[in-house]
Amino acid sequence: MSKIFIRDHDAAVLEREWNALQRLAPEALHDHLAMIVEQTAPQLVERFYRILEDDEDAGKFLSHDMVQSRLRHTLRGWLQELFPRGGRPDFMLMAERQTIVGEMHARINLPLRQVYRAWRMLNAGVATGIVTSGVSPDTMATLLR
Numbered sequence: 001m002s003k004i005f006i007r008d009h010d011a012a013v014l015e016r017e018w019n020a021l022q023r024l025a026p027e028a029l030h031d032h033l034a035m036i037v038e039q040t041a042p043q044l045v046e047r048f049y050r051i052l053e054d055d056e057d058a059g060k061f062l063s064h065d066m067v068q069s070r071l072r073h074t075l076r077g078w079l080q081e082l083f084p085r086g087g088r089p090d091f092m093l094m095a096e097r098q099t100i101v102g103e104m105h106a107r108i109n110l111p112l113r114q115v116y117r118a119w120r121m122l123n124a125g126v127a128t129g130i131v132t133s134g135v136s137p138d139t140m141a142t143l144l145r
Contacts, residue, residue: 011095018091025142030088032135033143037083040129041076048075048121058114079122 025033049067052058062071078097082089105115130143 011092014095015091018094021145022088024145029139029142030083031085032133032139033130034080034083034085036129036133036143037079037126038085040125041079044079044122044125044129045072045075047125048118051121052114052118057111058117061108061110061114079126083126 022030049062049072053062053064053067078101081097082094127144130140135143
């Protein structure tokens with residue numbers, strides 16, 4: 001695996017922030033969010049890659065075969081790792097995973113604007129799943145943090 005390029009001090013600060021965010025919601029809400037992500041991930045991933053494949057700039061970096069054989073399964077897996085049932089994601093494992101993904105994006109010279117666009121699409125898809133899940137306004141506010 002790749003070495004994480006985060007200074008020790010920065011890693012400690014980021015890990016504290018990550019853990020504080022994870023503690024904002026009780027375990028039952030984490031599990032509810034995991035269920036929402038699990039239910040919406042297939043449609044979210046399909047929509048995500050359909051939009052990117054149709055985009056002239058982003059489409060240069062993707063092939064239909066690559067999306068079908070590898071990328072959509074990888075993205076679904078990552079979403080479920082980020083929002084696991086019965087626990088909270090480990091900061092260092094997630095940072096390691098993000099480092100590997102970032103290295104792959106850098107190797108293919110994927111423009112940062114495409115990475116940010118992809119993140120916004122995923123974020124909006126998960127938020128839509130939360131909003132349409134029928135949870136109370138207080139629960140919704142907690143989950144959207």
